[in-house]
Amino acid sequence: MATYAVMYARGSLSNAHEAQQATRAQVDAAVEAFKLLADGTRLRLLLALAQAPERDVTDLCETVGVSHPLASQHLARLRRGGVVAARRDGRQVFYSLSGGHMRRLVSEALFHADHTVSGTGDHD
Numbered sequence: 224m225a226t227y228a229v230m231y232a233r234g235s236l237s238n239a240h241e242a243q244q245a246t247r248a249q250v251d252a253a254v255e256a257f258k259l260l261a262d263g264t265r266l267r268l269l270l271a272l273a274q275a276p277e278r279d280v281t282d283l284c285e286t287v288g289v290s291h292p293l294a295s296q297h298l299a300r301l302r303r304g305g306v307v308a309a310r311r312d313g314r315q316v317f318y319s320l321s322g323g324h325m326r327r328l329v330s331e332a333l334f335h336a337d338h339t340v341s342g343t344g345d346h347d
């Protein structure tokens with residue numbers, strides 16, 4: 224089995240994890256997560272979820288500007304992939320990001336994109 228060295232920048236290591244050799248299963252799971260993020264509508268939904276503890280589908284549709292069926296389809300896929308969590312309260316379903324790692328990943332992706340779009344240099 225191939226292993227991959229994971230290098231963490233100084234100060235960026237999450238308290239809950241030690242530096243480690245990534246297993247093939249971990250790399251495969253990370254690739255699947257990136258595939259879920261590699262869609263404009265899904266990324267907009269995730270960015271909306273990164274800005275609030277949780278949101279229902281109607282709120283997400285208005286924020287992102289997509290139809291209810293389309294949002295529901297993407298949210299179901301994100302839920303199956305473990306990227307978002309869902310909580311039912313009566314007839315409403317509230318969605319949230321699955322945890323702090325996904326919240327930071329989505330935010331950092333946008334910060335990186337801001338450097339790319341604005342042409343300003345990246346930094347540690």
Ligand SMILES: [Zn+2]
Binds near residue numbers: 334335338345346
């Ligand atoms: Zn920056």
